[in-house]
Amino acid sequence: MGLLDGVLGRPAPRRSPADRLFALVEGAAALEAATGLAPTGAGAVCHRLVEGGAFGAFGRARREVARLLTHDGPATETVEDPHGHAWLRMERPPDGLDRLAADLHTVGAVLTEAGFGAYLLFAAVGFRRGDGQRLLLVHLYGRGTFYPFAPRGDGARSGRNNTVEERARGALAAELPIEPDPGRRFAVWDAPDLTVRRV
Template sequence: MGLFDGVKAALGIKAEADATRAADPEDLFGMSTAYVTMYADLDFESVGEAALCFSGVDSTDFSDTVDEVADLLHAGEEETGTSFAFHSDSHGYEWVVLEDDDEEDLVTSIHFAADTFVERGYGSRLLAAVFGFERPDGDRAYWIYSFRRGAYYPFAPRNGDRDGQLEFKLESVLDGELDVESDKEYWYALWPDRAGGHPWE
């Protein structure tokens, strides 16, 4: 199953039809305390990366918006050391991937990027923000924020399948701290394009 086989429905076309409200980048700040809880309660540390996924528009104004996001992140890179890179996947979706060992910087940078899209009138093009975690034993888990649904949900890949027990554990521990999607129909997997990779790779 490719990365966006389900995402088109979960974060794109279907979620747009079932959107609960407009994209609100302020929700992303909830991840700041979630990083602490993930480590203290579940022994998950940040992988040092997070990513913002969006769908592009073939227009000069949208290209200018992406350039503005890049300029903003570049200014932040000089101040905080948060590096970033843009890339397109094989499905035609765009990613901005951020790398920093400081979780607060990751959250702030993703918020700045998302907020810029919203301010420029492209909030509807935002699909998801993805935050990665890893245990010392190598287990990985992700919190995915759906801009179309205005909620987070957990994704725990394990050997080509999903660890449902871990996902429910993540929900039980973080629900209340994060606005967790109550309709599990929208807990779509974001499989990486390569084995062992992150969803944004």
């Protein structure tokens, strides 16, 4: 949003760059080599729930996403929160991260094609280590950047493990564009658990 847009009060939401989710494949390999955190094969997309009901344009786009995703692999799962956000969770084989990246990309592509690209917030992929350390690699659609989010311990909202996040950023820097502004590496406590396989 430029200065002129602001001064004129124009409704000019950001224009999303194309997502870079396919870079996840190399990023995950680098992360595992450096820190031992291995992908679980679970991933999710967080988007806003645009109003309009099941028969509005957004409802149609969501049905199209569901149709494209369920033709292969296990069914997806949706978690909605009362503030108007939803997480679309999916699981693919842990060794086939390219399939997960492709399916996450499909969600964004369908919603963008329908005109709702501005309502995509995050995509996230889960990682886990033998000692129980969890990590989510989060993609910010609006900025085209990635950042690691490593919760400490098992409890909800128990704080972030800065050491693990810092090491992960170092390992990923060569493969992925890392979010440069620390103030925008937001915690995603409400994400569904991507670090444990359910199927």
